[in-house]
Amino acid sequence: RKEVEQDPGPFNVPEGATVAFNCTYSNSASQSFFWYRQDCRKEPKLLMSVYSSGNEDGRFTAQLNRASQYISLLIRDSKLSDSATYLCAVNMETSYDKVIFGPGTSLSVIP
Amino acid sequence: EAQVTQNPRYLITVTGKKLTVTCSQNMNHEYMSWYRQDPGLGLRQIYYSMNVEVTDKGDVPEGYKVSRKEKRNFPLILESPSPNQTSLYFCASVDLGGELFFGEGSRLTVL
Numbered sequence: 001r002k003e004v005e006q007d008p009g010p011f012n013v014p015e016g017a018t019v020a021f022n023c024t025y026s027n028s029a030s031q032s033f034f035w036y037r038q039d040c041r042k043e044p045k046l047l048m049s050v051y052s053s054g055n056e057d058g059r060f061t062a063q064l065n066r067a068s069q070y071i072s073l074l075i076r077d078s079k080l081s082d083s084a085t086y087l088c089a090v091n092m093e094t095s096y097d098k099v100i101f102g103p104g105t106s107l108s109v110i111p
Numbered sequence: 112e113a114q115v116t117q118n119p120r121y122l123i124t125v126t127g128k129k130l131t132v133t134c135s136q137n138m139n140h141e142y143m144s145w146y147r148q149d150p151g152l153g154l155r156q157i158y159y160s161m162n163v164e165v166t167d168k169g170d171v172p173e174g175y176k177v178s179r180k181e182k183r184n185f186p187l188i189l190e191s192p193s194p195n196q197t198s199l200y201f202c203a204s205v206d207l208g209g210e211l212f213f214g215e216g217s218r219l220t221v222l
Contacts, residue, residue: 008151032209043201043213044154087154091209099144099211103153 023088
């Protein structure tokens with residue numbers, strides 16, 4: 001089993017739709033969790049950190065389920081500009097030298 | 112402006128010709144890391160460094176070397192490149208909150 005797994009998609013959704021991505025991780029001792037956004041041929045950039053209590057930033061909501069070992073990202077009211085690949089990242093240890101990325105989920109928002 | 116700078120951005124070389132990809136960050140981060148990104152495989156960590164003169168192997172270190180003589184610089188060295196090292200390479204530095212700041216990427220082709 002891979003350490004961090006995501007459904008690669010692609011997810012093709014109409015503008016205004018709500019879309020959710022999940023990411024599962026294998027190491028129950030994982031410490032911290034992140035969602036990154038990567039536009040085509042560009043570097044990944046942090047979208048949001050994922051806290052135990054869940055967190056929301058505008059149209060984006062991230063959740064952590066430690067019992068089932070997954071994190072989720074919910075995007076409401078999708079915009080064309082949300083089209084990108086979304087990478088989940090899991091830090092396996094207490095220091096930040098062991099961050100494992102999922103393969104990414106591709107999202108296309110269609111007019 | 113906080114940034115991570117990689118050079119070269121694009122490089123075509125031949126098998127066996129040593130090359131170095133430079134990486135420099137201006138955020139005074141202790142942690143730095145190199146990743147390669149390949150279709151279907153996502154981002155895989157090559158090497159990381161927790162501080163000056165402290166480096167360690169990631170998941171795919173074979174064929175690569177690194178050094179960390181100064182906090183700001185973390186070059187990636189390919190002593191004898193081979194075609195299977197054709198990839199998109201990202202350098203990243205990590206802040207105390209665990210956020211990775213990526214360089215713009217270096218696209219390497221080994222013929």
